[in-house]
Amino acid sequence: MKIIFAGTPDFAASALEALIAAGHDIALVLTQPDRPSGRGMKLTASSVKEVALNHQIPVYQPEKLRSAEQQEPLLGIDADVMVVAAYGIILPQAVLDLPRFGCLNIHASLLPRWRGAAPIQRAILAGDTETGITIMQMDAGLDTGDMLSIHRTSILPGDNAQTLHDKLATQGAAAIVAALADLPALQATRQIQPTVGVNYAEKLKKEEAQIDWTQSATQLDRMIRAFNPFPSAQTSWQGQPLKIWQASPCAGQGQAGEILSLQKEAIVVACGEGALQISELQKSGGKRLGAQAFLSGNELNTGEFFGKGIHP
Template identity: 65%
Template sequence: MKIIFAGTPEFAASALQALLDAGHEVVMVLTQPDRPAGRGMKLLASPVKQLAERHNITVYQPEKLRTAEQQAPLTAVDAEVMVVAAYGIILPQVVLDMPHLGCLNIHASLLPRWRGAAPIQRAIQAGDTETGITIMQMDAGLDTGAMLSRHAVPITNADSTRSLHDKLAEYGAQAIVAALQNLPLLQSNATPQPVAGVTYAEKIRKEEAGIDWQMPAADIVLRLRAFDPFPGCTTLHGDTLIKCWAGTASSEQGVPGTVLAVDAQGILVAAGKGAVRLTELQRPGAKRLGARDFLAGGKLQVGEILR
């Protein structure tokens, strides 16, 4: 099938690779413009662009797709379908209507739950036990299009956004290949999204990183899992900002933020209800470390207050 592919991060690159492996003709890749990254703030190509260039696929990187001039390269390739995965740029209706079979989106949730920018993180943060992949026929709304297929994926207590992302990327890649094999049938039986059960996954903000030790321990642990690898949860030990990457909830009680115990198994900190045993931490400029190695680089004392 003759495809335009639109996507930017690793999640999307997995789907692009699967489409290429399945023998589809990807005639153009849309991806966001190169962005500054790293300490040197050098321009970095997206994972999707890097993959496209390795396969000699035409790459188009507009800032927007609002004008006829910006849209002209898409019209010229005369694609049968556009596949969209975490592209990050709004597609106006005129673009959605360009491919003969429309635009399909690989969305990392079981719609209508968690429409929006951060469905993986918000599902973990909310304590959901299940998420999945929805292949959707795109319309001009925010993830409001009719559903062609849904594929459930369990969320385990061991999952962080990092691990769940990788699972969903694999499922999404498989799901879009399967959808294209049966596209006319799926489109004729597309299911409108129900009104009931709609939730929105707002973009993760760096300001959410700070741990509020007044929260219940179970909710703090969910945030640790949801914010790994970005933005990471943080707490202050004196004037030092420590990133907290992993932990478990415990039933111990104390004044919120107080260090209750320090040992090789972790740093036990009182929360609003229960306590959190922090098991993986990181000092500024250092690597992520397990509790034992972290403590070797500088002690925390029982009774100290984290904030």
């Protein structure tokens, strides 16, 4: 098929690679403009742009697609379909109507469970045990289009946002290749999304990542996993920021944020209910360290506190 592909991050790049490998004609790639990144804030190409350039595919990077002038590069392509994955720019109806088979979205949720920008993180945060990929026929709404195919996967107790992202990126790439191979049939049998069970997966905010030790260990475990790698769960110790990268719930009782015990492989901290055994953490300006390495270079004591809990 002749395809216009629209996407930006790694999740989308996996799908683009799969479509190229499947032999489809990628006539144009849309991706967001290069953005400042890293300590030097150097303009950096998106993962999708890098894949496109590696395969000599034309790239178009508009800020928006609202005006006729912005849409003009799409008009002469005569594409069969547009495939969209984590593009980050709203497609107006004029663009949705351009390809012969319309626009298909690779969405990282079992719709309508999580519509919006951060379905992977919100699923972990909510304690979902299952998620997946929905191939959706796009309409003008926010992830409201009809569903062409649904692909389920489990959220394991140790999954964080990165590991789940990687599983879903692989699953999404395979799902879109399969969908295009049977597209007319899938469009003929597509399902309208249910009107119940709809949730909006809001974009992550850095302030959400501040650990409240009065929450239960179960809640904090989900939070730490959902915000790994971004924006990363954070607390403080001796007045300095401290990132918590890996932890798991355990038995324990004390005041919220109190260090209960220092074990070889974990630092046990009391929560509002239960406790967390922290196995990987990072001081401001330091490296990510396992608990044992962290304790070797830092003097922690039981009875000290993490965060801003109610201290004696």
